[in-house]
Amino acid sequence: MTSLMLRGGRIIDPSSGIDGLYDVIVSDGEIIYALEPAGTITAPEGAAVIDCAGMWVVPGLIDPHVHLRDPGFAEKETIASGLRAAVAGGFTTVAAMANTSPVNDSPEVSSYMLQGAREAKAAHLVPVSAVTAGLQGRELVDFDSMIQAGARMFSDDGLPIDDQALLVRAFDQASQTGFAISLHEEDRALTANGAMNAGEASKYLGVAGIPVTAENLRVRRDLALAIGSEAPVHLAHVSTAKAVELIRAAKQQGANVTCEVTPHHFSLDDRAVLTWGPNARMAPPLRSRADVEALLEAMADGTIDMIATDHAPHDPESKCMSQLGGLFGPGKSVSRLSADDAETLARAANGVVGLETAVGLALSLVHRGIITAARMVEMMAVNPARLLRLSDRGCLTVGAPADITIIDPNFQWTVEPAIFRSKSRNTPFAGMRLTGLTIATIVGGEVIFDRRRDEVVK
Numbered sequence: 120m121t122s123l124m125l126r127g128g129r130i131i132d133p134s135s136g137i138d139g140l141y142d143v144i145v146s147d148g149e150i151i152y153a154l155e156p157a158g159t160i161t162a163p164e165g166a167a168v169i170d171c172a173g174m175w176v177v178p179g180l181i182d183p184h185v186h187l188r189d190p191g192f193a194e195k196e197t198i199a200s201g202l203r204a205a206v207a208g209g210f211t212t213v214a215a216m217a218n219t220s221p222v223n224d225s226p227e228v229s230s231y232m233l234q235g236a237r238e239a240k241a242a243h244l245v246p247v248s249a250v251t252a253g254l255q256g257r258e259l260v261d262f263d264s265m266i267q268a269g270a271r272m273f274s275d276d277g278l279p280i281d282d283q284a285l286l287v288r289a290f291d292q293a294s295q296t297g298f299a300i301s302l303h304e305e306d307r308a309l310t311a312n313g314a315m316n317a318g319e320a321s322k323y324l325g326v327a328g329i330p331v332t333a334e335n336l337r338v339r340r341d342l343a344l345a346i347g348s349e350a351p352v353h354l355a356h357v358s359t360a361k362a363v364e365l366i367r368a369a370k371q372q373g374a375n376v377t378c379e380v381t382p383h384h385f386s387l388d389d390r391a392v393l394t395w396g397p398n399a400r401m402a403p404p405l406r407s408r409a410d411v412e413a414l415l416e417a418m419a420d421g422t423i424d425m426i427a428t429d430h431a432p433h434d435p436e437s438k439c440m441s442q443l444g445g446l447f448g449p450g451k452s453v454s455r456l457s458a459d460d461a462e463t464l465a466r467a468a469n470g471v472v473g474l475e476t477a478v479g480l481a482l483s484l485v486h487r488g489i490i491t492a493a494r495m496v497e498m499m500a501v502n503p504a505r506l507l508r509l510s511d512r513g514c515l516t517v518g519a520p521a522d523i524t525i526i527d528p529n530f531q532w533t534v535e536p537a538i539f540r541s542k543s544r545n546t547p548f549a550g551m552r553l554t555g556l557t558i559a560t561i562v563g564g565e566v567i568f569d570r571r572r573d574e575v576v577k
């Protein structure tokens with residue numbers, strides 16, 4: 120039986136409205152004392168004491184949207200490497216999307232993922248089931264058998280669900296089962312051949328742009344369907360000012376809707392593509408400064424419920440780095456691309472890694488006074504737990520499983536992709552100075568990651 124005493128940290132637990140200096144004691148995988156005023160209790164015999172002075176002690180962070188690429192793409196990530204990256208980033212639970220090979224549309228694939236997670240002994244994995252067989256958008260999966268196999272959310276993420284009638288039937292399943300459908304909103308007729316957001320930067324580079332309407336039209340259609348249904352509907356990675364305006368209105372009308380934003384969408388605008396090229400390419404694309412401002416406002420006012428990394432590891436070849444790598448990078452001044460290079464950029468795989476930079480990027484909003492510390496924890500633990508219906512997670516209540524993240528909110532560091540736990544390095548944040556870092560991650564009462572013990576961070 121392992122016991123831990125977390126001494127003297129700032130406990131932030133928005134699920135119970137707590138923010139103050141307390142000691143926490145963990146034993147046998149559970150929280151046995153929380154909210155003892157700091158210094159009033161002594162450590163139980165044999166307990167390891169972790170000095171948390173100056174640290175935040177928060178419910179283990181939960182990421183409702185990651186791609187672990189396993190089964191199928193071990194060169195990009197495996198369940199083990201992805202879950203190690205998760206705990207290094209402070210995440211104790213991640214929801215793994217279904218666009219693996221084979222697709223997670225069967226209990227067998229879900230079992231494989233859960234078995235891999237048990238062996239990895241890092242973060243917990245929640246399998247996200249595909250909505251449609253093979254992500255083909257034609258036939259619904261068997262919701263009940265996927266839930267029995269461990270699914271706690273359904274998504275064809277990576278792809279939109281074009282067929283409206285099929286989506287209505289998926290919403291019926293979500294109403295009946297209570298598990299949310301997460302939607303990747305994109306009208307592919309409007310994104311075709313686009314390499315980045317349509318705007319000044321795409322004109323400068325001479326590449327085809329992806330208009331905000333590609334996202335907005337689908338958000339509008341699907342919110343209209345959600346308003347008429349009881350179904351829990353979640354919108355993944357919202358990126359436009361119009362999308363958050365529509366979501367705000369739908370919530371006012373009582374729709375059972377939640378949404379997420381990624382650290383890259385709230386931190387960067389489309390000019391980042393001029394520096395990072397394919398490593399700033401994802402779907403939806405980085406948008407304009409005005410869109411970013413609208414996202415920040417929606418994070419502060421509660422319209423945006425949670426932060427999700429959309430961790431999307433890729434090898435250099437999928438990112439077309441051999442053709443494009445030389446053109447982009449800090450200090451290089453890229454100009455108009457040749458037709459060939461523009462086409463290559465449009466062909467480069469979508470997505471960036473995010474698990475190991477999310478806490479620092481979210482904290483930058485706290486340091487800038489855009490969101491409070493409690494709001495950050497709400498968006499990274501409380502609300503994702505609710506979405507995935509993990510009723511005993513996202514809180515530091517006595518009796519809850521001891522999934523806890525310890526964060527130094529003032530630690531200054533530089534993003535160095537070479538030391539990522541993830542197998543992939545595709546990030547637009549290399550070299551960025553950030554303030555705030557995960558120091559230790561406790562999963563089920565065990566210290567699974569301890570930065571002070573096993574690694575030097577510059």
Ligand SMILES: [Zn+2]
Nearest residue numbers: 276277303355
């Ligand atoms: Zn997506």
